[in-house]
Amino acid sequence: MVNRRGTNNSIWCACALVIVFALLFPHVAGARQGAKVLLINSYHHGFKWSDDVVSGVRSVLDRGDDLRIEYMDARRVSTPEYLDNLRKSFRIKFRGHRYDVIIVSDDPALDLMLDLGEDLFPSTPVVFCGINDFSDVRLRGKRSYTGVVEDIDIKDTLEVAHALHPRARKVIAPVNSNATGASNRHLLEGAIPAFNGIFEFEIVEDPELEPFLRRLKSLRKDEYVILLTGRFRSSAGEMVPIETSTPEIAKVGIPLYSMWEYYLGHGITGGMLTNGFYQGKTAGQMALRIANGEKDIPVVRKSPNQYAFDFRQLESFGIKEDELPAGSVVVNKPVSFYVRHADAVHAAIGVVLFCLGIIVFLSIIVVKKNRAERELRRYQDNLEVLVEERTEGLNFANASLTAEIQERERAEAALRESEEKYRALIEKANEGVVIVQDETLVFANPRMHELAGVPAGTLEGRPFVDFIWPDDRDMVMGKYRRRIAGENIPDAYDFRLIGPEGAFIWVFLSATTILWRGRPATLNLLTDISDRKVAEGEREKLIAELQEALSQVKTLSGLLPICATCKRIRNDEGNWEQMEAYIRDRSEAKFSHGICPECAARLYGAQSGKK
Template sequence: MTHVSPAAARRSVRLPRVWWAGWFLVLLAALPPRPAAAQVFWEDDGPRVLVLASYHHGNPWTDSIVEEIRQVFQAERPTAKLHIEYMDAMRNDPREVFPSIEALFRSKYRGKRPATIVTIGDEALNFLLARRDRLFPMVPIVFSAVSATRKLPIKDPAGIVGVAETVDIKRTIQIALALHPRATRVVGVSDLSSVARYDFERFWRTFPLFEDHVRFDEFVGYSADELRAELARLPPQTIVIDVAFRRDRLGRVFSPAEVVRLLGDEGRFPVYSLWDYSVGQGVVGGYVSSGKAQGEAAARLAFRVLDGAPIDAEAATRDELTVPMFDYAQLQRFGIPMGLLPPGSVVVNQPETLYWKYRYYFWSVTLVIGTLLTLVMVLTSNVLQKRRALRELQASRQRYRAIVEDQTEFLVRFDKLFRITYANSAVCAFLRMSREKVLSMAVDQFVPAERLAMLRPEVAARTPDEPLFAGEDRVRSADGACRWIKWTGRAIFGPGGSVEEYQVVASDVTSEKQIYQALEKSHEAYRELAARGQKLLENERSRISMEIHDELGQNLTALNIGLSMLGRNAGGPDEGERIREMRDLTERTIGSVQRISHELRPPQLDELGLLAAMQYHARRFLGTAGLAYRFEQHGGAPDIRLDTDRATALFRVFQEALTNVVRHARATRVLIRVTAEADAVGLEISDDGIGIDDHAKRSQNSLGIMGMRERIRAHSGRLTVSGRAGQGTTVTVRLPVPAEETET
């Protein structure tokens, strides 16, 4: 809040009769000019500025603007000469007095051309706009305190500039309702003057924003007695807004204090105003238009004109021309806490306490003491923090040293030249060397030269964004033994972004390496044994298939022929029927023998090749199951690229895959694609069945899938099973062809 000394009470001025003022101005105009006295004013050094005020001297709004113009000119343009004229248009009818004023000015300022004219209020501007060419031709005009909503009647915009009078009616109503939350009615009061009509028009346009909360009424053009009668009928929860009430319907002019007493019904209602001169006269406050701001803005525009800056017709409105201003006494009267006022509010009539009187000394001493105390506290805190940080650093170093020295993993640091700068106890024990000896050596004394040549550029390429590097290498100990270590390194960068050193954490994985190698050998032996078993099994199947086909098949065929001949020589119908039954059984047995022989070893695989065997099996197996299928071949025939073992393995996988489709997939279509490439043979079988989930693919109970993988893995191939539930399954096989067979 800004504290302002109490405003001086202003006395009302009684209105002289209009016809007396008119005759007085006519007589002044008729008097002969005084050349000597007049010319002295206009011939002094410095520019001449004529200030033309719409109202009379003693009007608080006019006086505040005139006083501010005078102070700004005295402070910044002391050589300028101000001549101030008051038109008294509030207490007189402008239509009656303007002709007399024109005659007076024509006589008084004949041959005395001012550098610029500053007008205050709408009436002064209207007077000059209609008579400038006759009284002050080509003299620039700077207007102030004109209504911001009016359309300026400027026919010739050259040489006219000014600042408009801004009133913030919306925010004034908002703050009034906020400070009086129980209010149910807002009344705007105005007279019938032309200026008041502009202001009340703005007030009326604001009504719809608040009609949902309160009721609005307007009292316009009433006499004082009529206004008292209307106000007396209003409820206590009423807020009165003084929009522009200065003169009642009967022509009586009221001072600001008289207006507040009248509108407030002798203090019954809170009164809010739009003008700063009313604050301190009994109104609560509001967002008021500042006469001081108007005067300062007009003076600075006049400076531009005097400096010769080009100007156009312009009416500038500025937010700083209105300020939130309140009366402390009225706030106390209506029980309004100052904490509810908007930020930056100016409060007048605030009592001056002992603290307020000596506040600058109080805050100066408080600031000095506070600064000293803060300085002492900061210094004390810094000392304590440094001691605490030193103790924590020492403890941290001891913990770090204990952790590093006691851990079983290896910790090594080395510089950019790969010279070892630190090694913990685990490193020394692993290398079977003392710490002093290790620190006198370089990394290349423990790592093979070929591996170190690969490691140097990898380490040198580290950046602050990618500081990590890792690997697995063999190192030599002092006795020449080689052991495996797995390590992770980090490049440590300095403030300038360059590498200061490298740190490596490693562990001995020699035992794990040996176990892994033994496990790999075991797996390889298992695969060789499985491949040998599969080969023996296929050979045995082939032998049994041939024996069944050659011996059992031929015997059954001969038996069938004998039964046929015997049936032709049968003596009776019963014997013939029994012979026919025996022939049917024999033929079914021959079919079973052929089927078993085919399943043990398809003859097409040996006689016609892998591709024909696949096509025959698909036609026979899928066709019997009633599934539609398509068989595609890409590249050359795979038979010429695969040996017997690989062809058999691929065919068995093909058989198992089709069996799974028929038994489990619930499919309606199957796509078989065989691809022969330069270095491999590919097989892909896809169906549109129910699919397979991840658990089924990984399940140890899926012996069919596991058996297929092992058959292909025995020949260094790869088998994958993909699919999702409800979207079918795809089995993909890629079987490499040995180099010697590819060349063949």
């Protein structure tokens, strides 16, 4: 018995040592032969994008891998003469050299390899990264080429700029006339139609920095956004480093956005940024897969982009972090000692906890071992009873589970039926049904698309105010904001909606507040009342015509000067007229003549009574 205990303890100790050794020295297991890698970088050392690509590649290579880096400096010098001499230099420098895989960063390096690769490095696999406006046509006939595309995301960057600066209506986009600039301009022009009615765009080609700054200072800062898609020239015609130009433009106070991470920290607010590090890291991982023998690796067409923002710029424009898209990276945030040294703190805590864990683990093993021996003897005496009880419990649990599953299936069927009825009711409703959240349409049924005269599925995500007749926007949006704020306002009213072909239609709106995905919104029913409004207009016109006709009817009123003796009336010219003539000329009355009994008796005496 003593020997068996000693053997068990030895086994546990050996297992613990193996685990510790694997955690502390993971590189010992699964070691491979080092790969010989050539990295051709299109630009120069010290340029942040280039340095980030190199860092990304190095982050995935092992110590045994042999990495050689060659810079082309094509960002600072890109004349045909220079590039031709560069090709000649490469032919001399690399003739006879062999590599397991070649990584090329950005378009100039890829073009160089497409031109010289078969001659200098026959059959050598090539992995590219940082390639703009990629097309499979460029790799036609090149089976050993693969890589990761640099896909700048202009649309997402403009959308986040609009969300964070809703008052801005104009975008100024500087571009360059070189090959990269032409590609960027093509992508920008492709994104512009998506922002019709939201932004006006002004593309400035090869701008000179100083005149550009003077012009910006004369603009209203809250109406503009600057999208940095190109670099600026100095008065001497030389390219100004982004580390110089970007902070100068940021001082003007107009928000700056871009699609490249190397602008971050120099004055841009942020954007959906393509990152040189992740481009290089992805290319490095693909190169290692090739070095390990993997073949036919497809091109990664989704660029590893990420929302990133500068805390200092967000603070200057009063933008809070919770207004940013989910998963956004924020740089230049004030950090505590713990955050700055989080890895070291975590490592220290981990070591301490690991040691404590080993001590506790061994102590628990000893205690549990002794307890287990006692329990084992007790369980052996009651094993059959426990088996019977467990079997009975399992049978009961199985029956309960079966009943619960059946009940859940009935509930899910009822829920599906309810959802189908609700969906049919909304889709077939004769009223437009919309949900408005943050002044934006987040749901609209088919009838609402008919009222607005737009294709199905195109309303969601657009501002509600865009579909309100301009004269009614202040009234409608004011009531919306007051309702969202919790004020007690009428639930129904009329207003004009922009309908098909830009004409307005009258609608009757009935609204109430709801929670949509956990946040306040309004549910609105819109009924077309244009025919009713036309009928009301015709009724008002008829009333006006009747009132006009009534005003033409002749009437007599006021004080009439009449002779007490002859009963003649003095007219407006001062002449005296017979009463019958005066009344006849000024009204619709007519006269017939006779004699009353009193006058007959006075004039004719007794003869007045004879027949």
